[in-house]
Amino acid sequence: MKQTITRTVTSTIINHAIIHLNDDGEPQTTKVEPLIVSGKLDNDKAMKALKTHYYGEYDNFIIVSLETETEQYEMELNTFIQNATKIEKGDK
Numbered sequence: 334m335k336q337t338i339t340r341t342v343t344s345t346i347i348n349h350a351i352i353h354l355n356d357d358g359e360p361q362t363t364k365v366e367p368l369i370v371s372g373k374l375d376n377d378k379a380m381k382a383l384k385t386h387y388y389g390e391y392d393n394f395i396i397v398s399l400e401t402e403t404e405q406y407e408m409e410l411n412t413f414i415q416n417a418t419k420i421e422k423g424d425k
Contacts, residue, residue: 336410345374346400349383352393362395373401 344401
């Protein structure tokens with residue numbers, strides 16, 4: 334019998350656009366690929382995640398929508414052990 338390990342993971346998909354000035358100095362938005370982060374985020378935390386993700390590249394964003402997904406994942410235990418990083422006692 335195969336042994337498996339399962340985990341339930343909640344993530345937030347941040348649909349957003351970058352705000353910048355066009356050649357005439359008018360504000361313009363450019364929609365970009367959604368950013369997926371772990372956990373359930375509200376608008377404030379989503380904005381902080383965007384600022385961290387784009388640090389030094391862009392400063393102004395607009396959040397179009399937030400989508401939260403919770404999915405369950407499964408992996409064979411032997412595959413997990415082969416790929417995981419072992420935590421030594423006292424490292425916690």
